[in-house]
Amino acid sequence: MKVLLVSDSHGKGNLLNQIIERVIPDHVIHCGDFCTDRDELPPVSLTIVKGNCDWEDVPEEDIWEGAGLRFYVTHGHNLRVKTSPLPIKYRGEEMGAQIVCFGHSHFPFCEKIDDVLLINPGSISYPRGFAYPTFACLEIVNKQVKVTYHQIDGKEIHERGGIFSF
Template sequence: MRVLILSDSHGNAKLLNEIVRRVKADQVIHCGDFCTDQADLPKVPMTVVRGNCDWERVPQEQVWERGGLRIFVTHGHKYQVKSTPLPMRYRTEEVGARIGCFGHSHFPFCEEVGGVLLINPGSISYPRGFPHATYAILEKTREKLKVTYYKTDGTAITERGYEGIWG
């Protein structure tokens, strides 16, 4: 299974659609601040949440589940993600998920915290504290999980990511 995770596109629907077309994922997760009309979002299986800059009426939190994955998705602005991963970890556990995806900080982050994998794909439009605009791809095989970060042109970023046994 292949899941495209992105966030903070801030109105750049053209780039968002281009990345989604190129990656061809089984599921797309957008962690908020898409800042465009919902009609301009890609027409693919997609979980989307509302960020602090969004006006469309989409949920602030969602749980997506398939193929042995249970992923909590939120923007992160209500969970202090710019200062600590702990509130995100606790909320992810609270909803019974082992993976939490969020945005808001525009900074790519992927770390296992107390048995919960937290993923911030960064921003595809306005990176902060990192030299490249980024997105992440989560790939799950029978017992392995891998998260790889990419620049918006599709070039892999080797200094970020995760690989481990998952089951």
């Protein structure tokens, strides 16, 4: 199964559409700050949460299950993701998730702490503390997750990501 993970598109739906067309994912997770009307989002299998800049009535956190794994999805602004990964890791554990997806910091992050994989895809529009906009792809086979990071044009960012087993 291929999952596309994006965040912080801040109204740049055209970039999101281009990425989806290139990646052709089975499911898309958007970690908030999409900053557009919900009906302008692509008509694909999609889990979306509300970021601190969003106005649409969507959940602030959600659970998605796929490929035998449970994903906790939130923007992260209420869990202090810019200062420590621990509050969001603990919330993911409370939600029974193996994978926690979040945004808000606009910085790509991927780390497994204990039995919880934390993934921030960065921002596809306005990176902070990183040279270029990013998104993440998850390839899941038999509860093994390969996380790769990419620039908007699809070029892989080799210094981020990894392979994680559950």
